[in-house]
Amino acid sequence: MIDRPQYLRHLEQWRDKPVIKVVTGVRRCGKSTILELFSKQLVAGGVPQDRIISINLERLENEPLLDYHRLHEFIIEHCQGVGMYYVMLDEIQNVPDFQKVLDSLQTRQNIDLYVTGSNAMLLSGTLATLISGRYVEIPVMPLSFDEYRSAAPKDESVQRTWSRYIHDGAFPATTEFNGDDTLIHDYLEGILNTILIKDVSQRLGSTRTGAVEAVTRFMFDNIGNLTTAKTISDTMTSFGTRISAPTVTNLLEALCSAFIFYPAQRYDVKGKRILKQERKYYAVDMGLRRILISGKVRDTGRILENIVFLELKRRTRTVYVGQSASGEIDFVTNGVNGPAYYQVSESVHIPKTLERELSSFHGIDDNYPKTLITLDDERPTSHEGIRQVYALDWLLEG
Numbered sequence: 001m002i003d004r005p006q007y008l009r010h011l012e013q014w015r016d017k018p019v020i021k022v023v024t025g026v027r028r029c030g031k032s033t034i035l036e037l038f039s040k041q042l043v044a045g046g047v048p049q050d051r052i053i054s055i056n057l058e059r060l061e062n063e064p065l066l067d068y069h070r071l072h073e074f075i076i077e078h079c080q081g082v083g084m085y086y087v088m089l090d091e092i093q094n095v096p097d098f099q100k101v102l103d104s105l106q107t108r109q110n111i112d113l114y115v116t117g118s119n120a121m122l123l124s125g126t127l128a129t130l131i132s133g134r135y136v137e138i139p140v141m142p143l144s145f146d147e148y149r150s151a152a153p154k155d156e157s158v159q160r161t162w163s164r165y166i167h168d169g170a171f172p173a174t175t176e177f178n179g180d181d182t183l184i185h186d187y188l189e190g191i192l193n194t195i196l197i198k199d200v201s202q203r204l205g206s207t208r209t210g211a212v213e214a215v216t217r218f219m220f221d222n223i224g225n226l227t228t229a230k231t232i233s234d235t236m237t238s239f240g241t242r243i244s245a246p247t248v249t250n251l252l253e254a255l256c257s258a259f260i261f262y263p264a265q266r267y268d269v270k271g272k273r274i275l276k277q278e279r280k281y282y283a284v285d286m287g288l289r290r291i292l293i294s295g296k297v298r299d300t301g302r303i304l305e306n307i308v309f310l311e312l313k314r315r316t317r318t319v320y321v322g323q324s325a326s327g328e329i330d331f332v333t334n335g336v337n338g339p340a341y342y343q344v345s346e347s348v349h350i351p352k353t354l355e356r357e358l359s360s361f362h363g364i365d366d367n368y369p370k371t372l373i374t375l376d377d378e379r380p381t382s383h384e385g386i387r388q389v390y391a392l393d394w395l396l397e398g
Contacts (some may be wrong), residue, residue, distance in 0.1 A: 002151045002172055007034045010138050018233050020106050023116040025140035026259035028191050031116040035088045036148050053078050056090040068097045079122030080325045088114045120257040142170035142285050145395040151175045157393050165299050171285015188287050199258035214241050215251045219281055220289040224305050259284055267320035267332050275289040280321050282309045301346035308344045308373055340369045347376050361386055
């Protein structure tokens with residue numbers, strides 16, 4: 001198993017706190033493994049194995065527990081002793097009315113509760129109302145480049161690891177296929193089909209699986225482009241796929257709920273306000289994108305931008321597309337130490353390109369960090385306070 005230290009730290013920080021730990025993320029990104037690693041960490045720290053109740057609700061042998069009464073009874077029966085029990089429920093959304101189980105278990109002082117789910121709707125509606133203020137979300141993504149590198153052959157160059165990362169994608173299981181394109185393709189295709197059919201089409205009650213796939217393909221091909229549901233509808237219709245703007249809106253919400261895409265809202269840097277109109281969307285994994293739109297890696301600059309976006313979300317959770325008086329800022333974050341600004345470019349070896357990328361920072365009149373991230377393999381340098389870094393070094397900072 002590939003170590004996921006960032007997530008294990010989060011889980012340890014919230015251990016024994018009276019809140020439900022909700023681990024969310026796209027299917028097969030490693031949520032179950034993270035709970036397994038955390039269980040091992042608990043045992044290594046002295047927790048008896050029989051104090052850990054772990055139930056994977058996708059396994060056939062646990063099908064009787066998909067009835068929420070049976071699930072609740074089973075857990076209570078196994079948590080009768082004195083002291084803390086650690087209850088881990090994997091893919092809880094498979095249980096109808098699961099929120100009743102969580103609401104009841106969360107009130108018991110001897111149960112520390114952890115759940116995983118593959119749909120953002122897990123934290124909407126009834127559940128959010130029932131456990132409002134009593135849960136913390138721990139969002140999980142496929143492997144970061146740093147995590148992926150930790151699983152690479154020891155003698156492999158960083159550049160070779162990067163090449164595999166943007167080609168094969170970052171789902172943990174792909175590291176076990178020894179670069180076999182057929183196995184990787186079939187595995188990723190299976191994930192994508194499951195998500196589009198089970199997590200999107202079925203949840204929308206839609207039989208238009210062709211429309212779901214068409215919108216997904218369009219969005220994969222347009223990562224990092226400012227867009228609205230209306231422009232997507234108009235563009236797809238002009239190319240022969242007739243689809244209304246309201247339908248696009250519903251599909252985008254479902255695709256983002258299934259963590260296939262992440263939206264990035266625009267942020268007015270000067271006015272310090274969110275702009276409500278256009279958004280950009282970024283894909284959860286470059287391997288999924290490759291198999292659906294072309295079978296080849298292309299648009300290296302946009303792929304780099306997408307990967308930087310995902311890394312910033314890992315580090316700061318919320319990422320915006322900035323708008324300054326001098327132009328667009330690729331990304332703006334607002335962490336505990338204040339805002340930070342990022343530009344991403346495949347290369348700035350051409351002086352005009354460097355000038356263009358730096359010019360967007362000129363409209364920002366504060367002294368918060370400004371970083372230019374490129375694939376130029378050079379030492380970090382400074383352009384009047386703007387730090388330029390090599391993308392692979394920056395990604396490996398963790």
